Amino acid sequence: xxPHESWGRYPKSQAARILELAWASDVPxxxxxxxxxxPYGKGRSYGDCCLNDGGILLDASGLDRFILFDxxxxxxxxxxxxxxxxxxxLILPANWFLPVTxxxxxxxxxxxxxxxxxxxxxxxxxxxxCHLERFELLRSDRGRVLCSREGNRDLFEATIGGLGLTGLxxxxxxQLKRISGPLIDCExxxxxxxxxFFELSATSDKDYEYTVAWLDCMSTGNKRNRGIFLRGNHSVxxxxxxxxxxxxxxxxxxxxxGSLINRPTVRAFNWLYLHSQLHQSTDSTIHFEKFFYPLxxxxxxxxxxxxxxxxxxxxxxxYERREGVxxxxxxxxxxxxxxxxxxxxxxxxxxxxxxxSFPRPGVTLALDFPFRGESTLILCEQFDQVVQKHGGAVYxxxxxxxxxxxxxxxxxxxxxxxxxxxxxxESDFWRRVAxxxxxxx
Ligand SMILES: Cc1cc2nc3c(=O)[nH]c(=O)nc-3n(C[C@H](O)[C@H](O)[C@H](O)COP(=O)(O)OP(=O)(O)OC[C@H]3O[C@@H](n4cnc5c(N)ncnc54)[C@H](O)[C@@H]3O)c2cc1C
Numbered sequence: 001x002x003p004h005e006s007w008g009r010y011p012k013s014q015a016a017r018i019l020e021l022a023w024a025s026d027v028p029x030x031x032x033x034x035x036x037x038x039p040y041g042k043g044r045s046y047g048d049c050c051l052n053d054g055g056i057l058l059d060a061s062g063l064d065r066f067i068l069f070d071x072x073x074x075x076x077x078x079x080x081x082x083x084x085x086x087x088x089x090l091i092l093p094a095n096w097f098l099p100v101t102x103x104x105x106x107x108x109x110x111x112x113x114x115x116x117x118x119x120x121x122x123x124x125x126x127x128x129x130c131h132l133e134r135f136e137l138l139r140s141d142r143g144r145v146l147c148s149r150e151g152n153r154d155l156f157e158a159t160i161g162g163l164g165l166t167g168l169x170x171x172x173x174x175q176l177k178r179i180s181g182p183l184i185d186c187e188x189x190x191x192x193x194x195x196x197f198f199e200l201s202a203t204s205d206k207d208y209e210y211t212v213a214w215l216d217c218m219s220t221g222n223k224r225n226r227g228i229f230l231r232g233n234h235s236v237x238x239x240x241x242x243x244x245x246x247x248x249x250x251x252x253x254x255x256x257x258g259s260l261i262n263r264p265t266v267r268a269f270n271w272l273y274l275h276s277q278l279h280q281s282t283d284s285t286i287h288f289e290k291f292f293y294p295l296x297x298x299x300x301x302x303x304x305x306x307x308x309x310x311x312x313x314x315x316x317x318x319y320e321r322r323e324g325v326x327x328x329x330x331x332x333x334x335x336x337x338x339x340x341x342x343x344x345x346x347x348x349x350x351x352x353x354x355x356x357s358f359p360r361p362g363v364t365l366a367l368d369f370p371f372r373g374e375s376t377l378i379l380c381e382q383f384d385q386v387v388q389k390h391g392g393a394v395y396x397x398x399x400x401x402x403x404x405x406x407x408x409x410x411x412x413x414x415x416x417x418x419x420x421x422x423x424x425x426e427s428d429f430w431r432r433v434a435x436x437x438x439x440x441x
Contacts (some may be wrong), residue, residue, distance in 0.1 A: 004057050007044050007302050009309030010371045010400055013051035013428050021081075022062040024170045030140035036426035039164045041111030042083065044104055046312040047400035048428035049115070049163045055426060058168055060110050066090065067171060074176035075133070080110030080169040096176040097234065097288075099131035103343075105293050110169045115397035116161035116357040118347070120210035120230075120292070126350030127359045128174075129160035135172035140424040144170070149353070158420035161354030163396055165421045165430055183239035184210070184291040186232030188282050194225050194326060201346045204231045210291070215342035216270040217329055217367075218263070225329060227344070228273075235285050259306035259370040261340045305370050310340075311400060313380055314366040316347065317392035322363045324390035328383050332367070335379050341368040356417045358395045366398065377401055396429060407433035 004018055016035055021027060030037060038052040040059045063081035070076075071094040076087065084098060085105040091097065102117040111117075116129040125131070134148035137159060145167070147156035159166045191197045197213055204211050208231035215227040295301060302310070317324035325344070332339050343366040352359055369376050384406050387394060393410035394402055408414055418434060 004040055004051075004059065005043060006047055006050055006400070008046040008311055008371075008398075008400060009302060009305070009307075010311060011048055011051075011428070013048060013053040015052050015057040016054050017056045018059055019056060020059045020062055024063065024079075024138070027058065027138060027168065030138075030422075030424045033424065037424055038427045039080075039110060039114070039168050041081065041108035041114075042106050044107045044111065045115065046310075046398040047396070048432070049396050049399070049430075050111075051428040052426065053428050060168065061108060063110075063170065068173070069094075071096070074178060075173065076176055077171060077173040078109060079171045080113075080135075081108050083108055084112065091176055092182055092288075095179055095181065095238075097179045099175060099177050100125050100128045101292055103293065104296050105289075106296065109172050110164075113160055113169055113172060114162060114164045116352055116354045116359065117397070118359045120212045120232075120345065122350075122359060123205045123211065123346060123348030124209050124350075125177075126348065127161075127352045127354070127357060129352045129354045129357060130350060131174045132156075132160065132353075133173040133175065135159070136170045137167040138170055139167035139422050141422065155420060157353050157355045158417055160352060161357035162417070162420070163356065163429060164427065165425045167422045167425070179234040180236045181234075181238035182288050183235035183237055183285050184232045184288050185235045185283075185285050186210075186230060186291055187284075189229045189231075190226070191229055192222075192226045194329075197225075197227065197229060197344060198322065198346070200229045200231075204229070205346065205348070207233075209233050211345065213344045214273075215329075215344050215365075216273075217332055217339050217342045218267050218270055220333075224333060225326075227342075230291075232291055237285065239285075239287075259308065259310075260304045261310070261338060261370045263338050266338055266340050308371045308373075310368055310370050311376060311380065312366060312368050312398040313383055314364060314395040314398040315383065315387045315392055316358070316360060316362045316364040316395075317387060317390040318362045319346065321390035321392070324386050324392060325363055325365055327386045328365065328367075331379065331382050331386070335375075337369050337372065337376055337379050339367050339369055342366070355413055355420075356396075356411055358393060358397070360393065362392065364395075366395075399429070402433065404433045404435065 035055040037056040040057040061081040063079035066078045068077040074096045101119045112128045116127045118127045137145045210232045213227050213229045349361045
């Protein structure tokens with residue numbers, strides 16, 4: 001059995017009980033359970049929004065059945081524990097694709113809704129919640145509630161990006177995207193400065209459905225902030241024969257006690273990555289898994305960070321305040337922390353229906369750091385000051401440490417949201433950012 005922890009493995013948290021659900025009817029009367037409860041998908045959230053220390057986790061990954069798939073219209077209805085990987089196995093042969101996908105396919109539909117996940121096509125398609133038609137929610141106070149834009153719209157909007165706090169999603173229905181086959185025509189372009197990145201992004205977003213960049217922020221001098229810009233479109237060649245089924249190599253079932261991620265290993269990796277890209281053809285047609293899910297190729301890669309785990313800090317600042325990105329990169333350069341992964345993307349203007357959703361117009365940067373204690377936390381607090389100065393926000397799905405004051409600044413509608421929180425539901429994240437409980441208590 002996989003442990004019920006978060007992907008970053010920080011903070012440590014121990015649920016008092018795990019209820020593994022196989023059928024919706026397995027859920028006991030939520031009012032009779034002794035502890036606060038929280039749904040759990042596949043634990044691919046980096047921080048503590050999927051954790052419930054001392055409480056009960058409702059493991060929804062066993063709710064994994066398809067209910068409806070119309071290959072003519074691309075409408076899909078499935079239980080909330082179905083993973084994006086399983087969906088792709090069903091829909092790809094019929095030439096359909098996910099409307100939005102994050103950088104891993106090992107997430108559940110329930111988790112994708114609760115964090116209102118985004119992908120490389122945010123500038124075109126918005127977030128996952130933009131494509132939802134309806135879902136059914138199980139609440140302790142109202143039982144089963146059907147939510148859509150037409151009915152129970154307020155609960156529909158609160159649940160999208162609602163961090164699992166508005167009830168247990170039992171199933172969801174959403175619209176897929178028509179494609180010709182599993183291949184992606186993609187191009188990689190090297191840039192030397194952030195200005196070049198912004199130029200590339202502005203010119204590419206019109207013609208490319210998917211754009212994202214990797215940044216080498218551990219180099220020094222004028223090499224700092226160089227990177228690789230990746231852009232792509234679904235290929236019109238069908239490529240149906242290129243079924244690429246390679247099982248991801250898995251790390252042995254133990255954790256490295258110390259972190260393998262340190263300044264020399266990250267610098268060496270970045271150098272190798274940057275130079276290996278130069279020797280590859282910049283134009284290629286590749287399998288979608290290679291394009292969307294490069295990290296899924298090493299199962300359990302989070303264990304490289306050792307027992308203490310790691311933090312991801314993903315923030316966004318409005319485009320016209322993009323100097324905030326440079327300021328944060330400057331803070332990293334001045335610190336002794338090791339930034340092992342840096343992913344940069346310009347979001348579009350499509351607004352999510354989600355009341356508490358993170359995605360909004362602007363520039364987003366995701367940064368990974370091995371957790372080294374106080375010094376890592378202090379650096380993140382310095383980042384918070386920059387993000388707040390520029391009117392930005394930090395992504396709760398990746399967060400394990402933001403203060404309640406920061407949360408209120410990033411999500412000004414949080415009080416309105418708190419009215420929709422199920423009275424029996426709580427998470428480690430929610431206890432941290434919304435204590436003392438507002439309004440109703
Ligand atoms: C390698 C990697 C790459 C990633 N890339 C991206 C990215 O590009 N974009 C992005 O947005 N995110 C990204 N993520 C984060 C990930 O997509 C989200 O954290 C996602 O929500 C995880 O889904 P999960 O099924 O594992 O849910 P969990 O992490 O287990 O839970 C997430 C939240 O969903 C709630 N939840 C789960 N199931 C239900 C349910 N049935 N009903 C109600 N609430 C529920 C939980 O309570 C929790 O609050 C990435 C993560 C990894 C590990």
